[in-house]
């Protein structure tokens with residue numbers, strides 16, 4: 001009996017590439033998850049630990065990012081064809097290449113009645129939230145109502161800076177005057193009354209927050225959150241307090257300079273963790289006591 005190596009392949013799975021086309025003020029976005037897998041003359045790596053034929057998965061990753069710039073991502077299939085043909089045609093030991101691509105769709109934000117040039121929400125709706133607490137009876141009965149949403153994923157491809165921060169001996173972050181800002185927003189608000197047009201207020205609050213995210217030129221996610229919360233309280237007298245939680249979904253500019261390729265805020269790596277988590281409450285100074293309004297039960301709201 002002989003023991004033999006069966007089928008094998010290898011590559012870099014799930015490269016989270018965001019490509020912004022920004023040759024006019026109206027930007028375009030492509031947000032993809034790209035996996036590469038190569039088959040070919042790679043037995044020696046398994047049998048002898050010989051890497052002579054092995055194009056590192058890291059190189060496959062770099063190529064996937066470089067091709068996002070060089071070939072664009074306007075058509076996923078064109079991009080995939082270019083990448084696969086490169087591996088097969090230009091890398092000697094490669095006999096076949098498979099490229100798998102998932103695309104996450106974004107919808108352009110409409111703010112002030114017009115499509116926004118550089119802000120999108122992730123396709124698919126946010127989850128609406130509501131909580132009601134009633135206590136006591138008769139004249140003494142009290143009621144607390146909160147509304148909100150979670151999973152409102154929103155991104156702007158410019159109009160965001162972050163610099164002037166405190167630095168110490170562990171600071172390596174480079175200041176930036178132009179970055180992607182993205183978050184998956186959770187917002188919950190407390191009503192001061194039950195005399196509310198609930199659905200209309202929900203739609204309105206969401207529109208106000210999206211508009212502020214899009215149009216406030218941001219110096220930090222903290223500043224944007226406060227601007228959103230403030231605008232909600234200004235627009236809706238029936239709301240007395242709003243709480244927001246915003247993961248900073250980091251998009252790191254991919255270093256293509258190493259390959260002699262310019263990257264003028266066009267190709268990014270969308271990192272999933274760790275993430276900054278920014279939370280803020282904005283409230284009226286005369287807001288009634290919150291009582292049990294925030295007394296969460298399931299953790300879902």
Ligand SMILES: O=c1[nH]c(=O)c2[nH]c(=O)[nH]c2[nH]1
Nearest residue numbers: 162173219220221222248276
């Ligand atoms: O908007 C930001 N706020 C921060 O507090 C922070 N910290 C960081 O590293 N990046 C950012 N961005």
